[in-house]
Amino acid sequence: MSEVNPFESLQEQIDDAAAFVAVPDDALERLKRPERVLETTLSVELDDGSIETIRAFRSQFNGDRGPYKGGIRYHPQVSREEVKALSGWMVYKCAAVDIPYGGGKGGIAFDPSDYSESEIERITRAFATELRPLIGEDRDVPAPDVNTGQREMNWLKDTYETLENTTAPGVVTGKAIESGGSEGRVEATGRSVAIVAREAFDYLGGDIADATVAVQGYGNAGSVAAELIAKQGGTVVAVSDSSGAVYDPAGIDTSAAKSFKRETGSVTGFEGASEELSNRELLTLDVDLLVPAALENAIDAAIARDVRADVIVEAANGPLTPDADDVLADSEIAVFPDILANAGGVTVSYFEWVQNRQRFSWSLERVNDELETVITSAFDDLIERYEATDAPTLRTAMYAVAIERVHRAAAEAGTWP
């Protein structure tokens, strides 16, 4: 994986869009940096009685459109620069789909697979204690990201409510239904990826039902995207995780592969595929659609030069380095950007938060219908801007839409020029 600093990638993406937005330079400078970053050290007792110290972060990038919003990641690669980038991408993602949030992101630098469940719970509750003064239903609302899910969100909410002596279900989203979660949140990120894939093929004059597809990363985002693309008729020929990739030109049963991964911990060894490949081989397969759904910087310039897919729909945040973006911009490959494609997660988080505030639950059908409306409307905004300007890429066009929305909110409030 490339060593590119993701925060510098974010800043480059904003610079690229600058020529296409009516925003003064001094305001643009503020749009490129987080408002504040918490860096803290958690001291947690392990099961053997020893004390471990672990670094943790929360970046609040911009709150002009609403409370800071974004996930919490557990991964050894988590760093200050990574959460700064991820929190910035949240700002422009929420603006791209026009939901009333700013952007934040947090993470703990550890590998949860090395720890017991009770250790992960103590680590999560220690982090929640550090976060308590910063978060709140109207202040900053965390959610799941890589290696976190309903379990961790329930612990965060419980710790916050205990310390605050209150009930505040909207302080985090992505909770279990019984703890105030929303129908459809688990599938929401993969669902928006599938919607964007369908719309992308339609826009380009094709049909997702005729597409062959490779998916890198088979966690929450990747596995659901693969299942829903297969439901739309697409043929998923390859999937991967950190153990490697599996391939079958006749198509992979995406749900069986998911069950196999749940049981064994990896996709490699899945008997429903005819071949095993490396992750690099998956990324350069001759398919119609490539869905990177793992981590940032998965595709650098060298890999980009070998990509043979016609379309890329980004499920992961920041899966392409800026150099890879440049290579693809000079090619015929259409890249549909992360801040639109994976925005289903935060959109249904918003629906969850609305339900929490109203103390009223929506049906799955209502959640999915409203998600469809939000994502297709943002897709239309993207295409309208792309066709109306000389923006060289879909990413730049989407950033132009999003940056203007953030700037407008700040300017109307009188905080910015």
Ligand SMILES: NC(=O)C1=CN([C@@H]2O[C@H](COP(=O)(O)OP(=O)(O)OC[C@H]3O[C@@H](n4cnc5c(N)ncnc54)[C@H](OP(=O)(O)O)[C@@H]3O)[C@@H](O)[C@H]2O)C=CC1
């Ligand atoms: N969860 C959400 O709601 C949202 C997630 N995203 C983004 O989607 C991406 C994936 O997140 P999510 O699905 O939640 O995370 P998960 O932890 O559920 O899954 C991550 C997947 O990526 C795989 N992976 C990690 N490293 C590699 C690698 N080098 N090569 C191939 N696969 C790899 C993991 O493999 P293994 O299982 O072997 O570790 C796992 O299958 C991230 O960029 C995240 O920020 C974006 C919006 C919302």
Ligand SMILES: O=C(O)CCC(=O)C(=O)O
């Ligand atoms: O659901 C959310 O609030 C945020 C999800 C997230 O972290 C992301 O979109 O990258």
